[in-house]
Amino acid sequence: MTEIRTPRLVLRRWLDDDLVPLSEIHADAAVTQGIGDGRPCSADQTAELIEAWEEEWDEEGFGVFAVELLGSGELAGAVGLSVADAPAEVAGEVAIGWRLGRVFWGQGYASEAAQATLEFALQDRGLDRVVAVCRTGDRASRNVIDKLGMQAEGTAQHPVHGQEVAVFGIDLTQYTA
Helix, strand or coil, X not given: CCEEECCCEEEECCCHHHHHHHHHXXXXXXXXXXXXXXXXXXXXXXXXXXXXXXXXXHHXXXXXXXXXXXXXXXXXXXXXXXXXXXXXXXXXXXXXXXXXXXXHCCCCHHHHHHHHHHHHHHHHCCCCEEEEEEECCCHHHHHHHXXXXXXXXXXXXXXXXXXXXXXXXXXXXXXXX
16 A cells, blocks of 8 residues: 655545545635536545546556544545646556645645655656646645646636636756755
């Protein structure tokens, strides 16, 4: 089982007990405003997401981690890697993304987990490049992206949702652990 420990977090595969807390996180419109169509997800949709993330682990050797607080064992959210399907500018590339419950915002958890995930991607899994996409104006996600050392590569329109997104990337030659 793939597991990464940081000073404050455990990044691990998904457990059955994670469905309820992640569903609660996904029910918060403030959390989901920058994800997909921006609407909160139901428990059934969350279960489908976890299943898809686990399938990607099995097929690709990477995926989205459950993010657990090391001290309390509480589920804080999800951070990980997936093969992007949109926008076209990054389709087929490996993208990093995150979503944390609102009570965990502003404490550096997203940056800590994303940094560990990027290191996992480039050093452990041997990927040559990782991209990130965030809605234009999403300052919190942009702060995490900047801390990862990712470079701006332009903007695009999301083909399904129509929002303008900013595209970022980093390759192995640019990465410093």
